[in-house]
Amino acid sequence: MVEESLTPVSSPLASLTLSQSLVSNIILLSSIADLTTLTFISSILLLSFFSIFFILHFRLKSHQSQHLKDFNSLYTVRILFVSFISFWAINDILRLPYLIPPYFLSFLYKFPSLSQQVNLCKAHIVLSQGFFQPGFFIILLFLVNISAKKKIKKNIFCRAILVLFAVCIPLLALQIFFIFFSTRLINYPEILFRGFQLNGVDGKVICTYPLMSTIVFAIFGIIYMILFTSACWKVCSIVINKGLRVRIYLLVITVLFSVSAQILILTASALWKSHELPFDWLGFVVFLSGLLCAVVGEGILVIKPIADALAVDSQFYRCDNDYRL
Secondary structure, eight states: HHHHHOOOOOOOOHHHHHHHHHHHHHHHHHHHHHHHHHHHHHHHHHHHHHHHHHHHHHHHHHHHHHGGGGGTHHHHHHHHHHHHHHHHHGGGGGGGGGSSTTTTTTTTSOOOOOOHHHHHHHHHHHIIIIHHHHHHHHHHHHHHHHHHHHHHHHTTHHHHHHHHHHHHHHHHHHHHHIIHHHHSSSSSOOHOOOEEEEEEETTTEOOOEEEEHHHHHHHHHHHHHHHHHHHHHHHHHOOOOOOHHHHHHHHHHHHHHHHHHHHHHHHHTTOTTSSSTTHHHHHHHHHHHHHHHHHHHHHIIIHHHHHHHHHHHHHHHHHHHHOOO
């Protein structure tokens, strides 16, 4: 009888305490993922601000130096590239539910309603996979293609805009249809077009990536990887400088890894449930893979070429001064 009395008996209070502890841990892990994402967003925005400052500095410098005039024709396209990366990063804030009040800024404005949270998720998916990310990928390819040409035409920025909208407008239209209107027109499995889930843990709306949206992005990504690899191969065939070849190889590997990883993880996230712990971190890995491509692209196609051109100009300036002396 004594042994039986010492046997632990599960009580409703203990179960409730365990459930509350689990909820707290899930919210904590999700908050860490969101705060980590916000840190990386701030970092890429600082890098983009520095890149735009560097581009404008080079633009002003080119007016004062005859040697830099031929290197300044791509400054508008580079600013466009950096701007799309910045907008893509800012747009990713829309999918971070644990950074929305009342957790941090409830004293400034009211917490969004359920329908408003759903619309924010849909807007994030449409803008991210339909416009901003394909946009900076297209401009990245455009910059690589232009670098293989000997002469650059004056209307290069207009050509970049035309190519950008020619690719992004159909993608944007498909994403808008699948996210906002497909549910009203056809009978469908929920997994194909579901852009959000209601988290049963704390009642927040969690942004998810619908399978049809991922399929559209995957088709774009596969075609893009083929074209990008072909363009970089063409550049490497005419480049003599070994260091430049290494940078092109690094860019190709980064883009192929980034796009492939995003397609695989987005497909996996469509099959995941929002209340399971890895779900929030899947979204973080998707963002991180895109961020890696953006950082390497800015470094190789924006910052490094300008730095090299300024270094060459300083050498010419020293030679001119030595000649005068």
